[in-house]
Amino acid sequence: MLLKLIQKEFTLELRRKAVISGIGLYLLSLIFICYLTFSLGRNNISQSTWSALFWLAILFSVINSVAKSFIGERRGLSIYYYSVASPQAIILSKIIYNAILCLLLSFVGYLLFSIFIDNPIQDFPLFMLTLLLTSCGFSASLTLISAIASKASNSSILMAVLSFPIIIAVLLMAIRVTKNVLDGIDREASMDELLNLFAINCILGALAYILFPYIWRS
Amino acid sequence: MKNWLKILAILLLFYVHIAGMLADVPRLNILNETIRALYFHVPMWFGMVLLFLVSIVYALLYLRTPSTRYDHMSVEFANMGLVFGILGMLTGMIWANYAWGSPWHGDPKQNGAAIALLVYLAYFVLRGSVENQEQKARLSAVYNIFAFAAMIPLIFIIPRMTSSMHPGSGGNPGFNMYDLDSRMRLIFYPAIVGWFLIGYWIVSLRVRLRTIEEKLIDLEHEKK
Numbered sequence: 001m002l003l004k005l006i007q008k009e010f011t012l013e014l015r016r017k018a019v020i021s022g023i024g025l026y027l028l029s030l031i032f033i034c035y036l037t038f039s040l041g042r043n044n045i046s047q048s049t050w051s052a053l054f055w056l057a058i059l060f061s062v063i064n065s066v067a068k069s070f071i072g073e074r075r076g077l078s079i080y081y082y083s084v085a086s087p088q089a090i091i092l093s094k095i096i097y098n099a100i101l102c103l104l105l106s107f108v109g110y111l112l113f114s115i116f117i118d119n120p121i122q123d124f125p126l127f128m129l130t131l132l133l134t135s136c137g138f139s140a141s142l143t144l145i146s147a148i149a150s151k152a153s154n155s156s157i158l159m160a161v162l163s164f165p166i167i168i169a170v171l172l173m174a175i176r177v178t179k180n181v182l183d184g185i186d187r188e189a190s191m192d193e194l195l196n197l198f199a200i201n202c203i204l205g206a207l208a209y210i211l212f213p214y215i216w217r218s
Numbered sequence: 219m220k221n222w223l224k225i226l227a228i229l230l231l232f233y234v235h236i237a238g239m240l241a242d243v244p245r246l247n248i249l250n251e252t253i254r255a256l257y258f259h260v261p262m263w264f265g266m267v268l269l270f271l272v273s274i275v276y277a278l279l280y281l282r283t284p285s286t287r288y289d290h291m292s293v294e295f296a297n298m299g300l301v302f303g304i305l306g307m308l309t310g311m312i313w314a315n316y317a318w319g320s321p322w323h324g325d326p327k328q329n330g331a332a333i334a335l336l337v338y339l340a341y342f343v344l345r346g347s348v349e350n351q352e353q354k355a356r357l358s359a360v361y362n363i364f365a366f367a368a369m370i371p372l373i374f375i376i377p378r379m380t381s382s383m384h385p386g387s388g389g390n391p392g393f394n395m396y397d398l399d400s401r402m403r404l405i406f407y408p409a410i411v412g413w414f415l416i417g418y419w420i421v422s423l424r425v426r427l428r429t430i431e432e433k434l435i436d437l438e439h440e441k442k
Contacts, residue, residue: 204364
């Protein structure tokens with residue numbers, strides 16, 4: 001059941017291409033603007049600026065894309081899904097789908113960044129691991145928040161307001177590891193943060209799994 | 219709330235305020251006399267976490283058996299927790315002004331606490347934007363639980379992982395802060411109890427207020 005649901009998400013996405021194209025365009029334009037601004041000034045950007053810009057771009061594209069997972073769904077369609085599958089399967093499939101989506105987004109963002117702007121990352125595998133962990137963390141928390149926000153009135157504003165504080169913990173760890181990676185510090189130093197990220201992911205994922213059935217009942 | 223608890227709370231706080239100002243305190247570098255703020259700043263945070271904890275317990279109870287009483291308790295405890303948090307922030311800023319030189323230092327604990335307050339402000343925004351009572355209660359209960367779990371790493375774990383200007387970080391957290399003198403302990407522990415009791419008192423009053431308001435509205439509806 002779970003696999004079928006994930007397959008369904010991907011098929012829908014490939015059919016409409018709504019989310020991917022919109023977010024891709026957003027990411028591309030953001031990076032291009034950064035490129036124009038910085039190359040016109042003819043100066044190299046510092047590492048902290050790179051990190052800040054990168055995570056800003058990733059954060060906003062991720063929030064926008066995951067928000068669409070529950071908020072855009074029409075009521076009839078939702079009722080159909082809920083009658084067919086168990087709520088746990090639904091939330092798990094959405095979380096996994098969103099995690100893959102976020103990972104894709106961050107990876108593409110990173111590629112674009114390294115093409116247009118500098119690429120100061122020194123430890124590539126570690127950075128990839130960070131992107132993976134952060135994508136999972138973002139996905140777990142944002143999917144549940146999107147489910148909550150979809151039931152309320154002004155959904156998109158609410159989504160942003162609700163998601164920001166919860167995201168911060170994950171984002172903080174990711175930024176720390178990025179700083180270490182940019183400085184070229186030994187891998188051991190980042191282990192703490194990575195473990196922390198993993199633990200937070202577990203907590204958020206488990207909670208989302210447990211709490212979702214209470215939300216969809218309506 | 220029992221009367222003797224109310225009287226106990228008042229007496230404790232009188233004691234804390236008077237003894238806090240007059241009793242002897244150990245002299246430490248940088249802090250000097252400002253260490254007295256310990257009696258006011260730290261109990262606010264303890265009280266806040268305790269109140270949020272009770273709020274989440276009621277949220278869990280609500281999810282198991284939906285009853286408006288649990289919802290009222292959950293909201294009011296969250297409300298009070300937020301007030302305590304803001305007070306804790308303010309007292310911290312006043313203390314920081316004297317001990318560190320400026321009210322806001324970008325200290326990780328300060329930032330973590332600020333974000334925790336944001337979480338609960340978002341909670342109230344959520345409650346405001348849902349019309350249906352039952353859905354409001356359910357959604358806010360879920361968010362309460364979720365946000366509490368996300369807040370714990372921020373307040374407790376992350377500041378311990380970094381060096382911060384807060385006394386006691388980069389080393390033992392919590393109580394063994396300033397080789398907490400037994401003289402200070404005499405005033406510190408009653409302060410925690412006293413402040414929490416006051417918080418609980420206000421919550422019980424507000425819950426009664428809400429229940430009565432609800433009954434009034436119901437009666438008016440019936441008349442029509």
